[in-house]
Amino acid sequence: MTTTAHTEEKILFTQGNIACAEGALYAGCNFFGGYPITPSTEVAEHMAEELPRRNGAFIQMEDEIASLGAVIGAALAGAKAMTATSGPGFSLMQELIGYACIAEVPCVIVNVMRGGPSTGLPTSPAQSDLLQAKWGTHGDHPTIALVPSSVEEMFTETVRAFNLSEYFRTPVIVLGDEIIGHMREKFRVPRSGEIEVIDRKVPDGDGICRLPYRADGKHPACLPNFGTSRFHVTGLNHDESGFPTMDPSIVQDSNARILDKVYHQRELIDKVDMRYCEDAEILFVSVGSAARAAEEVVEEYRRKGVKAGLFRPITLWPFPKKEFIPCAERAKTIVVPEMNLGQLRTVVERFARSEKILPVNLVSGEPLDPDFIVATIEKSKR
Amino acid sequence: MKYEIRFSGSGGQGVITASVILGAAAALHDGKNVIQSQSYGPEARGGATKADVIISDAKIRYPKARHIDYLVSLTQKAAVKFIKTLKKGGVVIIDSDFVDLPDSPDHRIYRLPMTSSSIAKFNRTTTLNVIALGAFAEVAGLVSADAVKKAVLDNSPAGFEEMNIASLDMGRELARAAKKN
Amino acid sequence: MFDYSAYLRNEKLPHIWCPGCGHGIILKSLIRAIAKTGWDKDDIVLVSGIGCASRLPGYVDCNTLHTAHGRALAFATGVKLAKPKFHVIVVSGDGDALAIGGNHFIHACRRNIDISLIIFNNGIYGMTGGQYSPTTPQGDKAATAPHGHIEPDFDVAALAKGAGATFVARGTSYHVPQLDDYIYQAFMHKGFSVVEVVEACYTTHGRKQKTKYKSNLDMMKWQKDRAVPLAKSREMKPEELAGKFVTGILHEVERPEYADRYAGLVTSLKGGDK
Numbered sequence: 060m061t062t063t064a065h066t067e068e069k070i071l072f073t074q075g076n077i078a079c080a081e082g083a084l085y086a087g088c089n090f091f092g093g094y095p096i097t098p099s100t101e102v103a104e105h106m107a108e109e110l111p112r113r114n115g116a117f118i119q120m121e122d123e124i125a126s127l128g129a130v131i132g133a134a135l136a137g138a139k140a141m142t143a144t145s146g147p148g149f150s151l152m153q154e155l156i157g158y159a160c161i162a163e164v165p166c167v168i169v170n171v172m173r174g175g176p177s178t179g180l181p182t183s184p185a186q187s188d189l190l191q192a193k194w195g196t197h198g199d200h201p202t203i204a205l206v207p208s209s210v211e212e213m214f215t216e217t218v219r220a221f222n223l224s225e226y227f228r229t230p231v232i233v234l235g236d237e238i239i240g241h242m243r244e245k246f247r248v249p250r251s252g253e254i255e256v257i258d259r260k261v262p263d264g265d266g267i268c269r270l271p272y273r274a275d276g277k278h279p280a281c282l283p284n285f286g287t288s289r290f291h292v293t294g295l296n297h298d299e300s301g302f303p304t305m306d307p308s309i310v311q312d313s314n315a316r317i318l319d320k321v322y323h324q325r326e327l328i329d330k331v332d333m334r335y336c337e338d339a340e341i342l343f344v345s346v347g348s349a350a351r352a353a354e355e356v357v358e359e360y361r362r363k364g365v366k367a368g369l370f371r372p373i374t375l376w377p378f379p380k381k382e383f384i385p386c387a388e389r390a391k392t393i394v395v396p397e398m399n400l401g402q403l404r405t406v407v408e409r410f411a412r413s414e415k416i417l418p419v420n421l422v423s424g425e426p427l428d429p430d431f432i433v434a435t436i437e438k439s440k441r
Numbered sequence: 442m443k444y445e446i447r448f449s450g451s452g453g454q455g456v457i458t459a460s461v462i463l464g465a466a467a468a469l470h471d472g473k474n475v476i477q478s479q480s481y482g483p484e485a486r487g488g489a490t491k492a493d494v495i496i497s498d499a500k501i502r503y504p505k506a507r508h509i510d511y512l513v514s515l516t517q518k519a520a521v522k523f524i525k526t527l528k529k530g531g532v533v534i535i536d537s538d539f540v541d542l543p544d545s546p547d548h549r550i551y552r553l554p555m556t557s558s559s560i561a562k563f564n565r566t567t568t569l570n571v572i573a574l575g576a577f578a579e580v581a582g583l584v585s586a587d588a589v590k591k592a593v594l595d596n597s598p599a600g601f602e603e604m605n606i607a608s609l610d611m612g613r614e615l616a617r618a619a620k621k622n
Numbered sequence: 623m624f625d626y627s628a629y630l631r632n633e634k635l636p637h638i639w640c641p642g643c644g645h646g647i648i649l650k651s652l653i654r655a656i657a658k659t660g661w662d663k664d665d666i667v668l669v670s671g672i673g674c675a676s677r678l679p680g681y682v683d684c685n686t687l688h689t690a691h692g693r694a695l696a697f698a699t700g701v702k703l704a705k706p707k708f709h710v711i712v713v714s715g716d717g718d719a720l721a722i723g724g725n726h727f728i729h730a731c732r733r734n735i736d737i738s739l740i741i742f743n744n745g746i747y748g749m750t751g752g753q754y755s756p757t758t759p760q761g762d763k764a765a766t767a768p769h770g771h772i773e774p775d776f777d778v779a780a781l782a783k784g785a786g787a788t789f790v791a792r793g794t795s796y797h798v799p800q801l802d803d804y805i806y807q808a809f810m811h812k813g814f815s816v817v818e819v820v821e822a823c824y825t826t827h828g829r830k831q832k833t834k835y836k837s838n839l840d841m842m843k844w845q846k847d848r849a850v851p852l853a854k855s856r857e858m859k860p861e862e863l864a865g866k867f868v869t870g871i872l873h874e875v876e877r878p879e880y881a882d883r884y885a886g887l888v889t890s891l892k893g894g895d896k
Contacts, residue, residue: 072465072475090704111888116703118884120696121729128689128696128726132669133704135687140700158690182481242504243461243477245468285667285685285701285708293680293688302634302680303688348504355502426505 069248075213075239076101076143079169080109081248082217083141086256088167089115090138092129094122094148097181098237099171102143123148127155127168134164135292137284139221139259143169146179146187150195157196158294159230160317163272163282165259167220169233171240172347174424183424184237186347189402192232193376199314201321203328204232204376206346210244215254216373222257223328227321228279234375236398238348238426262288272313273299279320322377329379332371333386335361339368342390344383344407346375348426349396355429378406387411394419396432443497444583445506448573449523450515453486455570459513460492462574462592463584467496470588476504489519496583511581513573514540515555524548534576534616536569551580553615559608568608575612580620629653629663631683638677642828642838644795644821648742649678651798652713655805659709667708669698671718674749674823675742678713692722695730698737706881709809710736716743717755720776724756731785731814735880738808738815741778744823752826763830782816783873789815790873795822796845797869807871813879820845820867 071077080102083091091106103119110117116133120126123144130140144152149170159166174180175187188195192204203223207216217233224231259282262268266287274280280299283290295303296310304310321328332350334357336342341360345353350371360367370386372379387393387410395404396419404418419435421427446463448456457479464477479492493506508528513535514520520533520540527533529547537552544550553576559566571593578589590606597605630653639645656666666684670676672691679686685708689697694712702710719727719741730737746764747753754764757775764771782790789811791804801819808815822828822841835841852870855863 070469072461072468072477090700092700111884112891114888116884118699118703120699121725124693125696125699125726125729128693129700129703131689132687132697132700132702134700135697136667136701136704136708138700138704140704154690155693182483238478238504241478243464243475244504245475285687286664286705289663289684289686291680291686291688294690295688352503358502428505428507429503430507 068250070245071248072243072245073210074101074241074243075207075210075235076171076241077105078210078213078246079143079217079233079235079240080105082214083167083221084109084113085214085248085251085254086139086218086221087258088139088141088221089113090130090133090140091115091117091142092120092126092133092140093142094120094126094144096123096145096148098173098240099143099145099169099235101240102169102171123151124155127152127159127166130166131155131159131162131164134166135285137286139165139225141167141169143171145171145173145181146175147177149188149191153191153195156230157198157200160196160200161198161294161296162292163228163280163317164230164292165224165228165282166230167217167224167233168230169217169235171235171237173237174422180424182237184348184398184426185422185424186234186236186349186398186402188234189346189375189397189399190405192234199318201227201229201318202232202376203227203229203321203374204234205330205373206234206375207239207373208347208350208371209239210242211246212373213239214246214248218254218256219330222255225259226257226279226327228282229317229321234347236347270299272297272301274316274320277320277324325377325379325381328374328377329382330373331379331382332373333369333382334371335366335368336370336386337368338366339386339390340366341368341392341394342386343367343369343394343396344403345369345396346372346403349398352427352429352432353394353396356432359429359433380410384410390415392417394432394436396427398422398427443495443499443501444510444581445508446494446496446511446513446577446581447491447506447509447523447526448493448513449489449491449519451486451519452481452488452490454490454515456490456515457492458596459570459574460494462596463577463589464494465595466588466592467494467584470591471585473497474499474501476501478505489516489522491519491523511577513577515569515573516540532580534573534580536573551576551616551619553619555612555615558611558615562607562611563604568605571605571608572612572615575609576616577612578609579613579616624654624657626650626653629656629683631681634681637681639674640823640825642824643674644744644819645675645678645742647795647798648740648801648819648821649681651801651805652740653682654802655809658806659809661709665707665709667698667701667710669694669701669710669712671714671723672749673715673718673747675713675715676718692718693726694718695723695726695737695739699730699733699735702735702737702881703884706736706885710738711809712737712739714739714741715748716741716745716757716778717747720756720778728781728785731782731787731816733880734786734788734813734877736812736814738805738811738817740805740808741816741818742821743778743818744821744827745775746823746827748823748826752823752830762827764827765830778818779816779872786814787816787873788813788875788877789871791816791871792818792820792867792869794820794845794849794869796842797849800869804871811874813877820849
């Protein structure tokens, strides 16, 4: 199963969710398994339209658990595989996200966030899963989560999600939100080759690998696809051959290894959009659509001569602390606008004194707008 | 310059489509910075739907409309709900067959008989959204006529091109007639 | 003498199953059926969920995938659709396939995807210590039914047929030559095939039924006494069949297979519109 890559550039005026699907196709995604859920469904609909035209596979499964199960199965058979969902579906996927982490199966999970808990507000925007993305599944595991804030970034970050996933052999999460997913902007689908596409490293030569979980120095272990090496994949703790083990030293080391392979190579993962951070006294930390409101405020403040800056982690997990700490130290006030009740703030608090931090939280289902940020700042001064 | 346009009406009237066509015209054919967005509840038909387009020469950061310059309303419910979001000096375009608003020094109102004109010419109202789009394009003059026409054709199902262009022209005609008054 | 070692990961033995467990009997039957197909081991993907039966793939020399509880068919569906040339076999216990995995089970039947599902039906959750499952006989005692089980059980074969499986067989761990044939026929069938194997767990289930079974042999005898071959069942009155179960290939029809249908869709779009 192969897919036809793009060769022509295209200019589109389209939704973030469609850009996400286009990014997946650009990266060579040839398997999509999903379940309908607002506000992510356009991703599945676009893949259902396009994949069979490109010799890829699309299947609508019976629920979100089955969707991620099928995605992991397809990835082990050699596919570049993806699913897309929203809050409730993302909750259902958590167990298998952990499976993909311990079994080191590359796959991409797009979560177009909406309000919660439970059914919440299906058609309204929120950023309710910033922490679920990090801590949702049980056990220690690495997390890579990317947060686009424009239609174009829905494309580029989905491509990057596939690249990181295939390189690190771990699930990668794209956290869109209802605003970014549904709004339309113009963007350009680049010609193939313009953006790097990383493919899975498979064993050299005859492709046979008897130790699929043996890491090669800093590089993650080399995963053969089913069909060559007759290896074993399990969600149990396992040794380098992939078979279950309860040997304490092997369990200790392998649990640490799946974290270290990601966290020891942050230079390959970190991505931050920093505006005026070098001299910012009032620093805004925000992601996704909320960051666009924050950027508007930053520009307004700069026009008035206020030294404001924006720190926008595009890679949210692992949190880009190396870049953040100096900005946080310089700032006198750190404003954290987000469409939840303080999820990003808990991260900022790890690196900055809490008395500096001004949370701006909106969970009404309305978009967090610049006026609300300014009003919250003004109120805090009184 | 930056303009915010809000199309509003009842679910199923095509107000989102009208906003997408306008957005595509300005973004793809006139080279402007554009963001289109919509908000809706659980109903696919009925309710009060709005779809917004922001057209700007500069980069658009915050993607949602905040200070509406032009409000197009196809139902009374939507008109009453969204007139409050119109900024002072803004322009309202309504289907006068179904909608009326009191005159106000704060905004100019174009009352256009869209439904009755559509029935008179086409014997149906399926392209009411395109008529409204044509009216807006004529009143505002923000997007080139050529761009709007191209975008309408890009978004027309096969066999409906002619009717859509005729509807676009009808909207322009109604607006021109109202401008003279 | 059949050489099992050619299909086993011999270094992974001995297996974890208790003395008297039926799983080993089914494993050998499964291997004989695989051998009879002549399939290349590299082309076989053996998938399982969680539970005693789900440890089986670890012992077999092919591509093996031990997934999460209940989810084997979901993973297997992804494998099969991504690479239809693979022969995909799922082994699953009654709790794994029918309780936590019940939704995936009925939808795999409905899709008629070319996967063979072998259900190891011992009527109990063995690995966790004998709690009642969807097929525990009513009245039996279980760790979570200390006063006797009050729920009715599933008729697995009827469920599979009703949900759209195109091959349904029922065998036992007592009638081994017949089981070999059912599994082989299931492998040869194009479409979703289900083989329910009635077997027993003496350790966690049999021992709790104080008067019913004195040993695993009594549980094997129970299988022998209760199983009625399909042909014979047709001559029996409903009251004679009460308390018994019918064995054999119970349902076999042809219906377009899912991966084939998908391939047809892909072909139809080539050179089509757009």
